Amino acid sequence: MQDVTFKLTANTIEDTYFKIGQDEYSTEGFGSINTEIPPIPENFSEVPKSSTILELKAYFVRCFINFFFSLSGWLLLIVPIGGALLGIYLLKPDFNDNVSSFRFTSFVAVAFAFHAIHYAAFLVQEREENLRYMLKVMGSRTALYWIGTLLFDLVLMLIALIAIIVPCHFLDIPVFKDLVGMGSLTMLAFGCSLVTSTYFYGYLFSKSNTVYKFFGLFATFVQYVIPYIASYVIFESHGIVMMEELLRYFGYIIGPFTILQE
Numbered sequence: 001m002q003d004v005t006f007k008l009t010a011n012t013i014e015d016t017y018f019k020i021g022q023d024e025y026s027t028e029g030f031g032s033i034n035t036e037i038p039p040i041p042e043n044f045s046e047v048p049k050s051s052t053i054l055e056l057k058a059y060f061v062r063c064f065i066n067f068f069f070s071l072s073g074w075l076l077l078i079v080p081i082g083g084a085l086l087g088i089y090l091l092k093p094d095f096n097d098n099v100s101s102f103r104f105t106s107f108v109a110v111a112f113a114f115h116a117i118h119y120a121a122f123l124v125q126e127r128e129e130n131l132r133y134m135l136k137v138m139g140s141r142t143a144l145y146w147i148g149t150l151l152f153d154l155v156l157m158l159i160a161l162i163a164i165i166v167p168c169h170f171l172d173i174p175v176f177k178d179l180v181g182m183g184s185l186t187m188l189a190f191g192c193s194l195v196t197s198t199y200f201y202g203y204l205f206s207k208s209n210t211v212y213k214f215f216g217l218f219a220t221f222v223q224y225v226i227p228y229i230a231s232y233v234i235f236e237s238h239g240i241v242m243m244e245e246l247l248r249y250f251g252y253i254i255g256p257f258t259i260l261q262e
Contacts (some may be wrong), residue, residue, distance in 0.1 A: 007149070014210075019247070027168075030239070031061055032040055036083060049248070050139065050141075051146065054139065054151045055140070055144045055148070056144055056148045056151070057148075058146060058148070058165075059144065059145055059152075060148045060151055060152050062148075063148070063152035064152060066083065066122060066154075067118070067122075067156065071085045072116075072121070072212065073194045074128075075165075076114065076117050077118070077156070077159075077160060079114075079116060080110070080111035080113075080114040080175025081160055081163045081164060082114065083107075083109055083111060084107040084110070084111035084164060085164065085167055085168065087103075087107040087170070088104060088107055088108075088168055089163050091103050091107075108164065109220070109224045110224075111164075112160070112190075112194055112219055113192075113216050113219035113220040113223070113224065114216035114219075114220075115160055116194055116195070116215070116216075116219055117149055117212060117215045117216050118156075119153050119195055119198040119199070119202075120198045120199075120205065120211050120215050121203040121208045121211040121212055121215070122200065123178055123202050124151070124200065124202050124205050124206070124207070124211050124230050125208035125242045127206075128206065128207060128208055132145075146199075150196070150199075154191075154192060154195060155193045157191040157192070157194065158188075158191065160191070161187050161188065161191050163183060164187070165187060178251050189256075194256045195254030197223075197256060198219075201215070201218070203221070204218075223256075
């Protein structure tokens, strides 16, 4: 019995295509192959540059689109401010009466505490979805990110303040006769401080859903009710001036609502 040996050679697809390429670019009958590497375009060698104005505009427009097409944004503007206007109109507060003045500050404070939910929720959502991280990876500058966001939020806050002051002034509510001058500046300072403090307190939350549920209550009680009761109701009524002053300044630190009490 004789052994038979078979020698088989299996070519892979890569070998086949390589051979085809060799046959296609064979120099036989086609002359020499051009092996020159084309020059790199000049714009590829330039250092990337960004426009500060365009970047600020992009951040501003991003905030505008997020608010304009967000139902929660409109609700957090219309419902709290409308509720405060209704309460102020029905009670017609007067600064000469402490109880009436307290009602005014309470309506305004609660309205803006819930309005501030939008400012906190938007930034927490970007952090939650890693959008802030992706912007940074793509080259966004941190300072311009915050400045562009702050500019839009200040414009939105200004609209909310005007929505409070102007209607009540034309409705001849006594308290708003004093808000034309220094009172308006006080409200403006309150609005700017509220936006910036909301950025800070937003870092206490990791989920945007949690912000929508609890930030309004947090701002109302922690930043407004507790400092007010402690400083004006407890210590001032008992003549403990030093503690009353300390808690008042503590209220200035933790939130802007103490400005309304002045």
